[in-house]
Amino acid sequence: MNAKEQGRRRFLKSGAALAGLAVGGPPSASGQPMSADVSRIPPYGVRSRFETSHRGSGRLHSGQSPLQDSVGIITPNPLHYVVSHGAWSPDIDPQAHRLLVDGMVDRPLVFTMDELKRLPSVTRTHFLMCAGSSYVTRGPRRNARTVQETHGWTSCAEWTGVPLSIVLDEAGVQDGASWVVAEDVTKKWTVSIPLAKAMDDTVLVYGQNGEAIRPEQGYPLRMLAPGFEGTRSTKWLRRIKVVDEAYLTRWEITVYTNLMPDGKARWFQFEFEPNSVITFPSGEQQLPGPGFFEITGLAWSGGGAVSRVEVSVDGGRTWADAQIQEPVHRMAHTRFRFPWQWQGGEATLQSRCTDERGDIQPSLAELNQIWGVDNEYWTTSTNRVQHLNAIQPWKVDRDGSVHNAIWES
Ligand SMILES: Nc1nc2c(c(=O)[nH]1)N[C@H]1C(S)=C(S)[C@@H](COP(=O)(O)O)O[C@H]1N2
Ligand SMILES: [Mo]
Numbered sequence: 001m002n003a004k005e006q007g008r009r010r011f012l013k014s015g016a017a018l019a020g021l022a023v024g025g026p027p028s029a030s031g032q033p034m035s036a037d038v039s040r041i042p043p044y045g046v047r048s049r050f051e052t053s054h055r056g057s058g059r060l061h062s063g064q065s066p067l068q069d070s071v072g073i074i075t076p077n078p079l080h081y082v083v084s085h086g087a088w089s090p091d092i093d094p095q096a097h098r099l100l101v102d103g104m105v106d107r108p109l110v111f112t113m114d115e116l117k118r119l120p121s122v123t124r125t126h127f128l129m130c131a132g133s134s135y136v137t138r139g140p141r142r143n144a145r146t147v148q149e150t151h152g153w154t155s156c157a158e159w160t161g162v163p164l165s166i167v168l169d170e171a172g173v174q175d176g177a178s179w180v181v182a183e184d185v186t187k188k189w190t191v192s193i194p195l196a197k198a199m200d201d202t203v204l205v206y207g208q209n210g211e212a213i214r215p216e217q218g219y220p221l222r223m224l225a226p227g228f229e230g231t232r233s234t235k236w237l238r239r240i241k242v243v244d245e246a247y248l249t250r251w252e253i254t255v256y257t258n259l260m261p262d263g264k265a266r267w268f269q270f271e272f273e274p275n276s277v278i279t280f281p282s283g284e285q286q287l288p289g290p291g292f293f294e295i296t297g298l299a300w301s302g303g304g305a306v307s308r309v310e311v312s313v314d315g316g317r318t319w320a321d322a323q324i325q326e327p328v329h330r331m332a333h334t335r336f337r338f339p340w341q342w343q344g345g346e347a348t349l350q351s352r353c354t355d356e357r358g359d360i361q362p363s364l365a366e367l368n369q370i371w372g373v374d375n376e377y378w379t380t381s382t383n384r385v386q387h388l389n390a391i392q393p394w395k396v397d398r399d400g401s402v403h404n405a406i407w408e409s
Contacts, residue, residue: 055079056148061086063216064152067279067298073125073325073333075155077209082216083130083153083230085251086188089215090236097220099167099204103181103242106172113206113220119162122203124226125329127300129154129272131229131256131386145404147282150392154300156333159224160207164240165199173199173242181241181249182223182234192246193225193232197270201226204237227302227331228270229387231256256386261373272302274361275389276309276336276353287400290344295322298333301355306334308354313340315348315393316363322351330356342396348405350393364390364406375407 055063055078063082065075075081094113102108130153144150168180173195180198183190193202205213205224213219218235225232231251246252276299281287295313299306305328310319322336336351353361367390368374378388395405 053079055082056152064148065155067147067151067277068282068285070279073156073335074209075157077211077214080155080157080214080217081153084216090185092185092220092236094220099221099237100239101167101171104174104177104244105242106174109171116162116204117206119166121160121162123158123160124203125156125158125332126224126226127154127156127331127333128230128233131231145283147277147279150283150404151277157208158210159203159205161203161205161224164202164204167204168198168242176244177242179243179246181243181247182237183239183241184234184236185238186236189234189251190247190249191232191234191252192249193228197225197228227272229256229272232270261377269387272387273389274301274303274353274355274359275299276351276361277392278349278351278394281349281396281402282394283402283404285402287342287396287402289400290342293340293342295338295340295349297336297351299336299351299353300333301353301359302331303359304356305330306353307356309336310352311338312350313347316350319352344398346398347396348393349396350391352391361389361391
């Protein structure tokens with residue numbers, strides 16, 4: 001019997017209860033239309049009223065993606081995570097919007113949105129993540145329970161826009177330039193990226209999953225520096241200034257740095273390391289009883305494509321390869337699947353990502369060793385701790401309840 005048949009048989013066996021239900025026919029559907037007006041399709045579609053997944057908290061400046069409900073690799077626009085410091089999304093008229101390109105260039109340029117859209121475009125699938133997206137910092141996130149709380153500050157979309165290199169070539173970058181500074185319309189957000197990244201794969205984005213980017217994501221124009229910490233991707237972009245040094249702006253030298261145990265800070269860490277998390281079963285979910293379950297989750301890396309995902313169902317004692325679902329894009333969420341027969345005992349589930357560079361996601365214990373710290377460090381640090389990519393364990397108890405077990409690892 002091959003693996004596929006085995007999986008099938010197991011699935012049917014445990015599915016017996018479900019099949020039994022079906023014998024009596026489906027429960028009668030009321031068949032009521034969503035609204036009283038049956039003559040009209042909504043001009044802009046809305047989801048079924050039975051779907052309630054949302055970005056959580058409803059806080060003014062941030063919201064986390066409900067990864068526990070995610071399928072595939074694309075985050076629908078209304079569920080993309082949001083981190084907006086200091087300002088709610090400015091209300092920008094695209095007709096009036098301008099992008100200024102100046103600094104160390106031969107020809108300073110001003111673009112309207114229409115002019116930008118006439119230039120050659122690219123469409124690419126990439127994740128975005130906040131470097132502060134970590135379940136092991138101080139404050140409320142120390143006690144994160146769901147995967148939305150632990151990893152919800154990442155999302156993945158199909159972005160459309162103009163390569164920044166095209167715009168910079170039009171302006172003519174001068175010798176000696178080495179950085180670009182990207183500023184937003186509020187002038188509250190300014191960050192630097194190396195010129196090499198700007199010329200490589202950075203995109204000036206106006207499209208998100210087949211429509212205009214959302215106000216929360218930077219409408220009408222944002223930068224996207226793939227694989228880099230989210231801070232670098234300025235939203236509501238109004239100015240690109242070509243310069244010869246990093247500008248050490250407020251956001252890159254304060255919040256988005258790492259305070260190390262010796263009191264020094266790490267800064268200008270751009271690229272994310274390999275990361276992954278199981279989205280089902282995950283924290284606070286409830287398994288109905290022993291039987292077959294498909295474990296599934298997301299893996300990603302700032303270093304390129306995900307080349308391998310392993311899953312352990314015994315707390316990291318043994319690992320086996322998960323199936324990686326196509327398509328696999330570079331610097332994008334990658335869906336993985338792993339068939340699992342739960343016998344009803346305690347089980348600790350975790351995933352581990354390897355990227356195309358060969359870098360492997362570490363456990364928290366391994367990270368502690370690398371950093372020379374213990375678990376205590378992550379929750380008592382007086383600064384926010386960034387760029388953590390520790391393996392995330394979820395513990396399944398005998399009653400089928402699932403819990404965050406990061407502190408037990
Ligand atoms: N103008 C502006 N750009 C910004 C920010 C901001 O507050 N203002 N937040 C940054 C941070 S910290 C992150 S993680 C990402 C979040 O992008 P998103 O809200 O589209 O998910 O945008 C970055 N770009
Ligand atoms: Mo961020």
